[in-house]
Amino acid sequence: MGAVVICGGGVIGLMTATMLARDGHDVTVLESDPAGVPECPEQAWSAWDRRGVAQFRQPHNLFARFREVCDAELPGLTDDLLGAGCVPIDPLAALPPSITDRTPRPGDERVRFVTGRRPVVESVVAAAAAREPGVEMRRGTRVAALLAGPESLRGVPHVAGVRTSAGEELRADLVVDATGRRSVAPSWLAALGARPVGQEAEDRGFVYYTRYFTGPERPVRRGPALFPLGSVSLLTLEGDNDTWSVTVFGAAHDRALRAFRDPGTFTRVVAACPLQAHWLAGTPITEVLAMGGILDRHRRFSTGGTPVATGFVAVGDAWACTNPSAGRGLSVGAVHAQQLRAVVRAHLDDPAALARAFEERTERSVRPFHDHQLAADRVRMAEMTAARRGEDPPPATSPLAALVRAAARDADAFRGMIDILLCLAFLDEVLARPAVAEALAAHAEDPPPPTPGPDRRQLVELLAA
Incomplete structure (x- = not known):
């Protein structure tokens, strides 16, 4: 067994720490934010100061793949989330009314998941890590530099630990960067x-x-959680302890959208959206929270098959991050942590083999989620720009667009779309299913599903009212 230092004590860093500690490693987690974990969910939401996580109180989702990883690698964590007030979700309970085939399929239970607000989720994961004997949590400790050790691969630096901003040196067999989007x-x-x-x-x-x-009572879902509507999209998410969120997002250069900062304007626009208006039927617990400047970023820690360093890996958003509207960040990060656990089991005593194996697993099992989101972001931004200019949207000719059309009317195509959204399958895997291929052929000429709500002219009027 070895010594591991994890830089960053967010959800993915703590999950990684707990996984590795359960394999017998001594894990030290260094988190720059000093505040400890609140004792109850309400305090986690209202009082936890996590300045190092810019999106801490922005909407998050825990998809079915997150639940699968938890159940396989951290048994009991799903029950802990439920115990803290997180809610169970069954996406198949909200089949579109245009789908008449309501026959259950084998494996339908796989798409179910549990979700809640980020601070509550993180407090549960932190409590699980604190109970793990092999995890030492050190809050208020910032990493200043990496320590060099003897090379294990000729000409490639080897990381042998970290130096904190206080000058303390911690030696380790592996250093894991889980510092998220702000990773340096x-x-x-x-x-x-x-x-x-x-x-x-x-x-x-x-x-x-x-x-x-x-x-x-939580709102009844009448449409997809992520709903494109011309120059904006709407995102409606269930939360823990009788809470939920409504998000409207669009292009930062669309100046008219800045009016959404006003709660009255926000309410007026959402109230004009038939599938989302009833999500306003509750008591607001925040003002309108604005967030922008979110990077899509991907890093490669090897060139030509040779790692830039050994003894060091990056997981989750420290490796790659995308537009958060799809809600995949925590689920993809959990998969990444799971892959790291498997690699550490096999190669901790061989730093060069560990670096290469982790890179290979990352590219095969995690990278496609990132690439799919980038492609979707490009398409959605082009659609928003066209709507703002009063132009026709770009032609929807991609395989994903064909699946979206079929999923509005076919139960198997809908399940395939759900599997992609919940990080249970990649697009090419879904398209290879015979029932999905038949659905795509049958609905190839169908129009896109309707998107009830204000058009651009009506939106601008609502924003200016």
């Missing part, structure tokens, strides 16, 4: 003389406006 791993590695980390980054230009509500 490339500069850490450069200071050791590593080759540059490959990085692609772009701000797609989305801006989000969110309000949270509470009430005695």
Whole structure:
């Protein structure tokens, strides 16, 4: 067994720590934010100061793949989430009325999941990590640099631990960067003389406006959680303890949308959307929360099959992050942590093999989620721009667009779409299913599903009223 230092004590860092500790490793988690974990869900939401996580109180979702990883790698965590007030969700309970085939299918239970607000979820995961004997949690500790050790691969720096901002040195067999979107791993590695980390980054230009509500009954879902509507999209998510959220997002350069910061304007627009208006029927528990400047970013920690460093890996958003509207971040991060656990089991004593194996598993099992979201973001931004300009949207000719059309009318295509959204399958896997292929052929000429709500002219009028 070995010593592992994890930089970052968010959901993915803590899940990674708990997984590795259960395999017998001594794990130290270093989290720069000093605040401890509140004792109850309400305090986690209202009082936990997590300045290091910009999106801490923005909407999050825990998809079925997150639940699968928890059940396989961290048994009991799903029950802990339920015990803290998180809610069970069955996406098949909201089949579109246009689908008449309501016959259950084998495996339908796989799409069920449990979800809640990010602070509540993180408090539950933190409590589980605190109970794990092999995890030492150190809050208020910032990593300043990586420590170099003897090379295990000729010409490649080896990371042998970290130095904190207080000057303390912690030696480790493996250092894991789980610091999220704000990761500065490339500069850490450069200071050791590593080759540059490959990085692609772009701000797609989305801006989000969110309000949270509470009430005695959660809204009944009448449409998809993520609903495109011309130059904006609406996102409606269930939360824990009788809460839920409504988000409207669009292009940051669309100046008219800045009016969404006003609660009255926010309410007026959502009330004009037939499938989402009833989500306003609760007591607001926040003002309208705005967020922008969200990067799509992907990093490669190897070149030509050779790692830029050994003894170091990045997981979750520290490796790659995308527009959060699809809600995949925590689910994909959990898959990434699961892959790391498997690699550490096999290769902790061989740093070069560990680096190569983790890169290979990341590219095969995690990278497609990132690439799919990038493609979807490009399409959605092009649609928003066209709607703002009063132009026709780009032709919807992609395989995904064909699946969306079929999913509005066919039960098997709908299940395939759900599997993709919940991170249970990749697009090519779904398209290869015989029942889905038949549905795509049968509905190839169907029009896109309707999107009831204000058009661009009506939206601008509502924003200006």
